[in-house]
Amino acid sequence: MNKKNEGSGYLPKILCIALIFVVGLLCISSAQGSIGDLLTAGSTDAQATLPVNIPTVRPTLTPTPAPTASNSQSASGGNVPTPSPTATTGTVLGQLVHNGTAEEIAHHTDSELEFIITRVTRENLVYYAVEIALTSPYQLLTAFAGNRITNRDYTSSIAESNNALLAINGDFCGYNSNGIIIRNGILYRDTASSRSMLIYDGNGNFSFMPEEGASGQAVLDAGAFHTFSFGPVLVENGQPTSDEVIEAHFLSHRVREPRTAIGQLGPLHYLILVVDGRQESSQGMLFSELQQTFADYGVISAYNLDGGGSATLYYNGEVLNSPCVEGERQVSDIIFFKGAQS
Numbered sequence: 001m002n003k004k005n006e007g008s009g010y011l012p013k014i015l016c017i018a019l020i021f022v023v024g025l026l027c028i029s030s031a032q033g034s035i036g037d038l039l040t041a042g043s044t045d046a047q048a049t050l051p052v053n054i055p056t057v058r059p060t061l062t063p064t065p066a067p068t069a070s071n072s073q074s075a076s077g078g079n080v081p082t083p084s085p086t087a088t089t090g091t092v093l094g095q096l097v098h099n100g101t102a103e104e105i106a107h108h109t110d111s112e113l114e115f116i117i118t119r120v121t122r123e124n125l126v127y128y129a130v131e132i133a134l135t136s137p138y139q140l141l142t143a144f145a146g147n148r149i150t151n152r153d154y155t156s157s158i159a160e161s162n163n164a165l166l167a168i169n170g171d172f173c174g175y176n177s178n179g180i181i182i183r184n185g186i187l188y189r190d191t192a193s194s195r196s197m198l199i200y201d202g203n204g205n206f207s208f209m210p211e212e213g214a215s216g217q218a219v220l221d222a223g224a225f226h227t228f229s230f231g232p233v234l235v236e237n238g239q240p241t242s243d244e245v246i247e248a249h250f251l252s253h254r255v256r257e258p259r260t261a262i263g264q265l266g267p268l269h270y271l272i273l274v275v276d277g278r279q280e281s282s283q284g285m286l287f288s289e290l291q292q293t294f295a296d297y298g299v300i301s302a303y304n305l306d307g308g309g310s311a312t313l314y315y316n317g318e319v320l321n322s323p324c325v326e327g328e329r330q331v332s333d334i335i336f337f338k339g340a341q342s
Contacts, residue, residue, distance in 0.1 A: 089114060089133035091269045096131055096297055106315055108165065110340035113139055115166060117315060126282040127259075128313050128321055129297070130166070130272040132337065137204030137268060142170060142183045142226055144333050149181065149188050150174045152330040155312040156319055164336035167314040168260055168272055171230035172306040174332025179229030180216040183333075190216035196233050198262075198303040200226040206264045206301040208233045228305065232287070234261060235302035240291035256284035258311035258324050262335070263294045263302030271297055274313040278324035306331065 093116050094107075100122035107116045115132040134140065143162045145153035152174065159167035173181050173189070180197055181189040192211040199207045202223045209219070211229065219227065232246045258277035265271055273293065277284020285293070287304070294302040309329035313321045314336075319328065 089135050089268060091133035091266065093131050093133055096129065096271075098129065099293070099296060100125070105320060108339065112136070112340045113337060115337070117166075117313075117320065119320075124281070124283045125275075125285070126322070127273055127275040127285070127293075130168075130274070130313070131265070132166075132270045132272065134204065134268040134270075134337075137200075137202060137225065139337060140200065140204065140226070140270070141336050141338065142333060143336060144174070144183070145331070148174075149332060152332055154328040154330055155310075155334050156314050156328060158331075158334045159314045159336055160317070162334075162336060163338060164314070164334070165316060165339040167334045167336035168262075168274060169306055169310045169312045169331045170333035170335050171228040172310060172331050172333070173229060175306075176229070180211055180214060180219065180227050181229060182216060182220050182224050182227040185220075185225050187216050187220045192216075193229055195229055195231050197231075198226075198228040198233075199224045200228075204268045206303070208236060208301070208303070228303065230303075230305050232304055233302075234287070234291045234304055235263060235294050235299050238295070238298075238300055240288075240295050243288070246287050254286065256286055256289075257307055258284050258309070259290050259307040260305045260311045260313075261290060261294070261302055261307075262305060263297070263299035265297070265299055271299055271302075272313075274311055274321050275307075276322050276324070277307075277311070279322065282322075305335075 091114075093114055096118075098118060098120045100120040103119045103121075105117040105119050105128070108114065113132065113134050115130055118129045118131075120127050120129055141162075141164075143158055143164075145151035145158050155167060155169045158164075171179075173179055176193065178191040178193040179189065179195065180192055181187075192214050194212055196208050196210050197214075199209060199219065201207065202225050216227075233241050235241065256277060259273065259275040261273050263271045263273075271294070273290065275285045275290070276282035290304070291302070309323060309325035310331050311321065312319055312323055312328055312331075314334075323329065
């Protein structure tokens with residue numbers, strides 16, 4: 001009787017074990033499906049953070065011929081004058097309409113670039129507009145003080161050390177411990193900030209991207225030549241950005257300050273504004289005024305760089321503007337242009 005009862009109990013036990021086994025397989029299968037979904041979603045999100053207009057292939061540069069001498073010998077043996085080399089940018093400069101009294105300070109042309117520096121004045125305001133046309137995207141260069149991101153020096157000193165013809169202060173990237181920094185095609189820092197960065201790509205075009213969650217290596221691999229981490233973005237797609245964008249990140253939006261900013265007018269065609277401020281002759285600009293000034297000039301994009309005491313415009317061995325500090329403020333980096341003679 002006992003043995004019969006024991007034998008009859010085997011079937012329920014076997015069924016129970018089989019049921020547990022089947023349930024276990026279903027759980028494993030379900031779990032694997034969820035992980036796959038997460039990986040796929042994660043991959044999609046990561047790709048979505050990259051700007052779509054950065055080229056994956058950088059253009060091949062054609063070497064620029066060295067400028068010819070001022071005189072050459074004719075077939076008859078006599079000396080005939082040779083015209084000075086001119087930039088072949090295909091862009092006509094000097095067509096900008098300035099809102100104020102405009103005085104041309106300099107007009108430089110060589111075989112690689114052309115630029116016009118104009119001093120614009122109106123009541124309680126002085127600023128400098130620099131219109132630039134390049135023949136190659138790699139003529140817009142950057143440099144760190146003493147070749148180190150954490151060093152500091154005057155804009156003019158960094159410019160002279162790099163044989164710059166024209167230079168402005170950069171984004172003071174050495175002041176912050178974060179911010180994705182790519183300069184001259186090299187990734188120097190891959191620590192994202194909460195700011196939006198300016199991306200200058202291998203074709204010389206501007207685009208903007210929130211840094212949060214971004215990978216500097218991915219941005220570099222996508223074709224970035226420079227990035228700047230300061231802001232805010234002033235103009236995008238030809239329109240001033242909203243007040244909400246500026247107010248969310250910057251406390252100085254309601255105060256007139258010295259400013260340095262850079263915009264793009266077209267292919268290899270740029271506009272730099274350096275605004276004097278904190279002085280009796282020039283109070284500076286609000287961000288809204290800086291935005292509108294760029295928009296009036298017709299830029300496609302514009303981005304604010306470090307300002308205040310850092311705002312400096314250097315040309316041919318001298319500082320043209322009037323920094324609000326005595327002399328200049330030391331900064332970590334500059335944007336500069338050499339020209340064919342440098």
